[in-house]
Amino acid sequence: xxxxxxxxxPEQAEFRQYCxxxxxxxxxxxxxxxxxxxxLEIMTEPQLHYLQAWQKSAYEAGLIGCxxxxxxxxxxxxxxxxxxxxxxxxxxxxxxxxxxxxxxAAPTVFYHGQEELKRRLLPRLFSGEDIWCQGFSxxxxxxxxxxxxxxxxxxxxxxxxxxxxxxxxxxxxxxxxILLLRTDRSxxxxxxxxxxxxxxxxxxxxxxxxxxxxITGETGFNEVIFEDLEVDDSYRLDELGKGWQVAMTTLxxxxxxxxxxxxxxxxxxxxxxxxxxxxxxxxxxxTTRRGEGRAADDPVLRDRIMRAVIREKAxxxxxxRSRNQALLDHPMRLPLQNKLLASELAQEVADTALAxxxxxxxxxxxxxxxxxxxxxxxxxxxxxxxxxxxxxxxxQRNILGERVLGMSKSK
Amino acid sequence: xxxxxxxxxxxxxxxxxDAARKFFADNLPxxxxxxxVADNHDPDRGPAVAWREDLWRQMVELGWTALAIPxxxxxxxxxxxxxxxxxxxxxxxxxxxxxxxxxxxxxVLAACGDRAAAALDDIGAGRAATLALTNRDGDWNPAATxxxxxxxxLSGTAWFVQDAGKVDRxxxxxxxxxxxxxxxxxxxxxxxxxxxxxxxxxxxxQAHVSxxxxxxxxxxxxxxxxLNTAFPAIWTLLAADIAGAAExxxxxxxxxxxxxxxxxxPLGFFQAVKHPLxxxxxxxxxxxxxxxxxxxxxxxxxxxxxxYAHMALAAASDLAGFASSRSVQxxxxxxxxxxxxxxxxxxxxxxxxxxxxxxxxxxxxxxEILLDTAA
Ligand SMILES: Cc1cc2nc3c(=O)[nH]c(=O)nc-3n(C[C@H](O)[C@H](O)[C@H](O)COP(=O)(O)OP(=O)(O)OC[C@H]3O[C@@H](n4cnc5c(N)ncnc54)[C@H](O)[C@@H]3O)c2cc1C
Numbered sequence: 001x002x003x004x005x006x007x008x009x010p011e012q013a014e015f016r017q018y019c020x021x022x023x024x025x026x027x028x029x030x031x032x033x034x035x036x037x038x039x040l041e042i043m044t045e046p047q048l049h050y051l052q053a054w055q056k057s058a059y060e061a062g063l064i065g066c067x068x069x070x071x072x073x074x075x076x077x078x079x080x081x082x083x084x085x086x087x088x089x090x091x092x093x094x095x096x097x098x099x100x101x102x103x104x105a106a107p108t109v110f111y112h113g114q115e116e117l118k119r120r121l122l123p124r125l126f127s128g129e130d131i132w133c134q135g136f137s138x139x140x141x142x143x144x145x146x147x148x149x150x151x152x153x154x155x156x157x158x159x160x161x162x163x164x165x166x167x168x169x170x171x172x173x174x175x176x177x178i179l180l181l182r183t184d185r186s187x188x189x190x191x192x193x194x195x196x197x198x199x200x201x202x203x204x205x206x207x208x209x210x211x212x213x214x215i216t217g218e219t220g221f222n223e224v225i226f227e228d229l230e231v232d233d234s235y236r237l238d239e240l241g242k243g244w245q246v247a248m249t250t251l252x253x254x255x256x257x258x259x260x261x262x263x264x265x266x267x268x269x270x271x272x273x274x275x276x277x278x279x280x281x282x283x284x285x286x287t288t289r290r291g292e293g294r295a296a297d298d299p300v301l302r303d304r305i306m307r308a309v310i311r312e313k314a315x316x317x318x319x320x321r322s323r324n325q326a327l328l329d330h331p332m333r334l335p336l337q338n339k340l341l342a343s344e345l346a347q348e349v350a351d352t353a354l355a356x357x358x359x360x361x362x363x364x365x366x367x368x369x370x371x372x373x374x375x376x377x378x379x380x381x382x383x384x385x386x387x388x389x390x391x392x393x394x395x396q397r398n399i400l401g402e403r404v405l406g407m408s409k410s411k
Numbered sequence: 412x413x414x415x416x417x418x419x420x421x422x423x424x425x426x427x428x429d430a431a432r433k434f435f436a437d438n439l440p441x442x443x444x445x446x447x448v449a450d451n452h453d454p455d456r457g458p459a460v461a462w463r464e465d466l467w468r469q470m471v472e473l474g475w476t477a478l479a480i481p482x483x484x485x486x487x488x489x490x491x492x493x494x495x496x497x498x499x500x501x502x503x504x505x506x507x508x509x510x511x512x513x514x515x516x517x518x519v520l521a522a523c524g525d526r527a528a529a530a531l532d533d534i535g536a537g538r539a540a541t542l543a544l545t546n547r548d549g550d551w552n553p554a555a556t557x558x559x560x561x562x563x564x565l566s567g568t569a570w571f572v573q574d575a576g577k578v579d580r581x582x583x584x585x586x587x588x589x590x591x592x593x594x595x596x597x598x599x600x601x602x603x604x605x606x607x608x609x610x611x612x613x614x615x616x617q618a619h620v621s622x623x624x625x626x627x628x629x630x631x632x633x634x635x636x637x638l639n640t641a642f643p644a645i646w647t648l649l650a651a652d653i654a655g656a657a658e659x660x661x662x663x664x665x666x667x668x669x670x671x672x673x674x675x676x677p678l679g680f681f682q683a684v685k686h687p688l689x690x691x692x693x694x695x696x697x698x699x700x701x702x703x704x705x706x707x708x709x710x711x712x713x714x715x716x717x718x719y720a721h722m723a724l725a726a727a728s729d730l731a732g733f734a735s736s737r738s739v740q741x742x743x744x745x746x747x748x749x750x751x752x753x754x755x756x757x758x759x760x761x762x763x764x765x766x767x768x769x770x771x772x773x774x775x776x777x778x779e780i781l782l783d784t785a786a
Contacts (some may be wrong), residue, residue, distance in 0.1 A: 007417065182569070305782070306775075306778050307778070310774070320700070324418060326417075326425040355554050397686040397689045401685040401740045402685075403421040407668060407678035407684075407685050
């Protein structure tokens with residue numbers, strides 16, 4: 001029995017068994033094309049379709065949305081998404097394409113949307129038929145998110161939206177956007193409101209989506225421009241002027257610290273050939289030649305590799321510890337560290353791998369001689385997406401210092 | 412064997428930890444500790460053994476020194492995760508006493524087999540003990556001893572013996588005709604001389620102990636095997652002491668950063684103060700997660716215990732240095748004084764940092780396991 005299975009309730013144990021059996025039979029085959037390292041870099045229709053088909057089958061089998069009520073398309077279970085996640089990861093399935101939908105939009109719509117809206121939107125979100133994106137950041141509003149200027153003006157029971165969003169991941173495929181905007185210019189926080197907006201239906205009719213090229217050369221995020229886009233008032237979440245509170249629900253779940261667990265799928269990346277974790281780092285060090293011996297014989301590299309290994313183990317064990325009340329102090333102390341730890345760990349592991357690879361770390365995806373198919377330089381570059389997006393590491397440290405340690409707000 | 416998800420840290424362990432916290436806070440709050448151990452600031456002061464033996468007696472009465480004695484040997488056989496909880500509190504209180512030494516000796520004796528039964532009985536009866544394993548160079552390898560045994564008597568000097576001025580028994584490693592043995596020695600026996608070291612840490616004492624044909628009971632003829640079995644637990648408990656002390660350093664420094672104002676702001680407003688303190692907190696949390704994982708491995712997955720304990724103490728040793736440096740720096744001038752309590756923990760942590768292997772040493776050992784043996 002696996003370690004994680006030992007404390008299952010009977011319902012969880014039965015569900016785990018079910019997931020395991022289903023995955024053994026239905027895990028999708030090899031992808032037809034090279035997949036990116038994360039769903040945020042899905043660039044082409046063939047990539048999208050392969051991943052959407054996988055999400056749909058996993059949803060129909062009950063592995064996604066497990067803990068949401070059945071009325072909104074969920075599985076009506078209690079504390080079972082965790083189980084499905086563990087089993088998907090163990091089975092090394094591909095990742096789920098609708099990450100922003102599952103991780104951020106779903107809990108936000110669930111906690112703040114009207115009943116009718118939830119019933120309409122959530123099933124297609126869970127199945128991955130509707131891809132979602134998040135319209136928060138703007139050219140002038142990044143870390144200081146509450147300074148967004150995109151504006152919605154009331155006209156009867158409609159709203160007319162004008163503004164400019166940037167870094168909008170997956171907008172090029174998205175049907176829907178969760179949108180933080182301003183309905184009142186005189187109050188910074190209380191002037192914010194929150195909408196869901198059908199952007200795909202409005203392409204060319206008030207919405208323009210333009211791809212931005214990432215540091216890796218990939219696309220995946222976009223700028224989105226609103227020009228007199230009309231939306232219905234029924235697409236508003238919660239009350240007017242409550243946008244900031246709603247956004248907090250989104251951000252909490254984005255950082256994996258919210259109530260509802262985000263469905264997570266396995267570690268299969270780039271045609272399932274190369275992981276970029278400490279195990280593959282060790283493999284790289286054992287197989288890379290340096291002088292007469294291996295890179296793994298260099299004392300400085302050995303120390304760096306062990307630092308990364310220890311940090312990865314600490315992260316894993318912190319997740320484990322956060323489930324034992326008796327070993328916790330402040331309730332938010334560990335959950336609020338998740339995003340920061342995961343992103344900085346990924347960066348350290350990839351950085352160390354490049355040091356191990358040495359000159360061969362210069363070789364990129366298309367080079368036949370690149371170690372691990374060029375995934376390490378890619379992972380290192382992509383790791384900065386993680387330390388910047390979803391609240392930069394600096395902002396995360398502000399939050400921890402202020403909310404957990406009670407230090408004075410840096411603003 | 413797999414570990415239980417909750418580390419096996421349940422209600423009983425939580426109660427023990429709470430009780431320990433209360434005991435230390437009630438009996439030796441930091442101001443009283445300072446009075447007890449910091450009365451002499453002379454940098455040329457000689458060795459000192461400052462502790463409250465009456466409180467130690469109470470700890471013995473509470474059964475804390477017998478926690479780790481296996482049930483089969485008449486002890487409480489508490490899992491290491493529970494003992495680690497107690498030791499975290501010991502570190503948080505920077506409490507001067509020979510508890511770690513006594514527990515460490517217990518782990519080694521428990522790995523010795525039948526011949527160590529009487530020695531374990533001594534500990535069960537309330538005798539305090541410590542390990543005498545180290546050579547003059549302070550080598551961190553478990554059995555770098557300079558002692559020699561022949562004809563049932565020990566000769567030579569053991570170095571860096573922790574809390575030697577507070578114990579009744581010594582567990583010494585010595586070269587024998589047949590290899591390396593372990594010996595149980597009465598600290599008051601004829602020929603034993605405890606030479607106190609003048610050390611920086613005020614919350615511990617340390618000595619080099621010379622043996623001149625001292626009568627000793629051999630409890631194991633294969634010291635290496637016993638020490639290798641016991642050391643993961645020893646490293647893990649030191650990590651727990653460090654984590655507890657670091658939490659005191661964090662909370663005390665945060666409190667200061669929240670009250671002291673400069674440039675019309677509390678110090679904690681400034682990110683050059685705030686962010687490193689968050690990193691201290693993260694460091695503590697990493698160490699706590701790693702040390703409970705290591706303790707749980709000692710309890711349920713012994714084949715992984717060494718590896719996980721190296722991880723825990725490597726991280727803890729680095730944390731001891733980092734938390735200490737930040738605690739003094741962010742107190743400013745007052746942090747540089749003898750009067751500010753911060754120095755007590757600073758000195759304890761710097762001592763702990765290099766006690767049973769520093770970060771680099773443990774990472775080097777871990778690398779041998781992960782990089783040099785077959786995958
Ligand atoms: C890969 C990727 C995907 C993204 N996807 C989306 C998306 O789908 N939707 C969306 O809305 N946004 C998205 N973003 C945007 C992301 O949320 C912002 O980039 C982020 O919030 C930072 O804002 P900024 O880029 O304006 O940087 P700035 O806020 O200008 O920050 C620049 C630097 O200054 C530092 N800094 C700023 N304020 C402080 C402070 N108070 N204290 C200390 N340091 C500070 C930052 O840490 C950073 O190092 C994505 C970003 C990336 C990289």
